[in-house]
Amino acid sequence: MHVVVLGAGYAGLGLTKRLESSLPSDVDLTLVDESPDHLVQHELHRVIRRPGVANEIRLSLPGALERATARVARVEAIDRDERVVSLSDGRLEYDIAAICLGARTAYYGLEGVPEHGIPLKRLSHARQIRKRAREALRADDGGRIVVGGAGLSGVQVAGELAALAREEYGSASIALLEQRARVAPEFPENFGRAVERALEDDGIEIRTGATVTGADADGVRLESGERLPFDLLVWTGGIRGADALEGERPTVEADLRLDDRTFALGDAARVVDAAGEAVPASAQAAVREARTAAENVERLVDARRNGGEAVDPDLEAFRFESPGWVVSVGDEAVATVGSRVLTGRPARALKASVGLGYLSSVGDPGSVAGFAAREFLSERFRRDR
Ligand SMILES: Cc1cc2nc3c(=O)[nH]c(=O)nc-3n(C[C@H](O)[C@H](O)[C@H](O)COP(=O)(O)OP(=O)(O)OC[C@H]3O[C@@H](n4cnc5c(N)ncnc54)[C@H](O)[C@@H]3O)c2cc1C
Structure with missing residues (x-):
């Protein structure tokens, strides 16, 4: 059996890392991305002022994976009936696919x-x-x-x-x-x-x-x-869907399934969660959707191996429960935690911890150390203005 994950952003890399530990070892797992690196996009704006940040937010995919195969190629088209992905350098057959191609600028x-x-x-x-x-x-x-x-x-x-x-x-x-x-x-x-x-x-x-x-x-x-x-x-x-999806961001419901063999998550899809709420396109949501998708891929693999084609297992329903939001505004930050709004040092600390927490979950120690040094040891962090 072959599971393929298309796109190695927050959704795709998070999903693949979970599947590496949850899928049986005889299930092949392939992660495809047009770039050899995972980009920590929610810190990308920092590069405008601090070009060196680029080294902290770009992580080599092979280095981030344990048993999955990283394939660097562009996804050109996805034939869901035939279960074949056309790539810039060939084709890839799959039993189960997850489309995590993110979005492009609209x-x-x-x-x-x-x-x-x-x-x-x-x-x-x-x-x-x-x-x-x-x-x-x-x-x-x-x-x-x-x-x-x-x-x-x-x-x-x-x-x-x-x-x-x-x-x-x-x-x-x-x-x-x-x-x-x-x-x-x-x-x-x-x-x-x-x-x-x-x-x-x-x-x-x-x-x-x-x-x-x-x-x-x-x-x-x-x-x-x-x-x-x-x-x-x-x-x-604004954003639009990937070219391989003809610019569309298809709607998926809480099980994150596009059809019985294909999932779509992250910015690539418009996700409507178990409460019927539209989930905002964000790194935070993509990371959380990856957890539900991993559970559901695992259940599907299990059902197909044990019961054949006819079995349609119960799937977990994604419910988006956001702990809050945080953004930087230059050296400052603004955060919400529940109904509370934070600014100043608490918001800056939260922004730094979110970045650090994410990098530690996917990154190599060098990036984590560089990011931590910049965020926590910088002069601006010591000031409380
Ligand atoms: C400057 C900036 C700041 C942001 N700040 C925040 C924030 O503070 N908080 C927050 O929650 N969100 C933030 N976001 C939004 C967040 O980054 C996105 O919502 C998030 O990246 C979506 O994750 P994803 O995995 O769906 O897609 P992505 O992270 O975009 O990953 C998609 C992957 O698919 C690959 N790919 C695309 N097309 C192809 C193809 N045809 N073939 C092969 N590979 C392909 C790409 O190379 C990429 O690796 C920010 C975005 C930007 C740009």
Whole structure:
């Protein structure tokens, strides 16, 4: 029997590591990713200001695995009827598959935005943003930065750019655009409001209810007719499904199954949990979904080995219970724990612990040590401002 996991992000790597210990040893397990490294995406914005962070948030896949085979190839298509994955370098047959391909940046057909806006999904994007931001900030009349989209990535990018400007150049004009009524609209209101305050304290102009209709080389157009000039446009305005899923993010219910042999989880899918709630696309949710998916793959493998095709086992239902949310805003952080909002040192400590906890669960000791040293020993952590 062959289980394949497509995509080695939070969902895919977490699922594979669990299956390594729970599946019988005669079940083959393959993890496919187009990159040889796992990227700790929720810290990616840090690379804009601290390029060295790249070494801490990129983990070699073979090093992270024990018995699963890591295959570096691009998933081109998935034939669920034939149970065959077409890869850039061949094909892969499977008995059970989990689609964990994450999401790509969505541009919603907005004219000029893909050409002139830089997304943030990869290390190369973070480096490109850094380069362009520093060029813009150096120019006498420059320093006008627009970030389109105020989800988890947009707010953290804006915070990082404001801190970069402060550290290296004094100041900049940074505007964060959000189509909906507040920042972090997919997340609890108390969290969104607290993040908004932290961004404003950082001098970032927040424009909610601002719908982008297009962009050219030096300005974005808003639905209101206004044109906002920029030296740098970062686009974090939304996500769409993987190309191998034709850009779709298929909906899965609480058992995380797309069909009787295929699971979909993480950003790759729209997950509706056991309470009927839509689960926000996030690293936090992907990690938790991986636990349920691992349990369900194991039950399916067991049923197929013992009862043949006819058996459809009871599967665990995923219920998303979030302990809270935490983001960085430059050197600061904002967190919610239940209904409590944390800022200052407790929030910074929480943000650092979340990163450290995750890295220790997947990482090599070098990355954990580097991350811990930066987060806990840095001057900014000792200050309580
Ligand atoms: C800057 C930033 C900050 C964020 N901050 C937070 C935060 O504070 N908290 C939080 O919970 N979430 C945060 N997020 C969101 C979080 O990172 C995503 O929700 C999370 O990465 C989703 O996990 P995933 O496993 O579904 O997908 P991913 O982590 O994106 O992994 C998908 C994997 O699939 C691989 N892949 C994709 N297509 C192919 C293909 N065709 N063939 C082969 N391999 C492929 C990719 O290389 C990747 O390894 C942030 C995101 C960004 C960009």
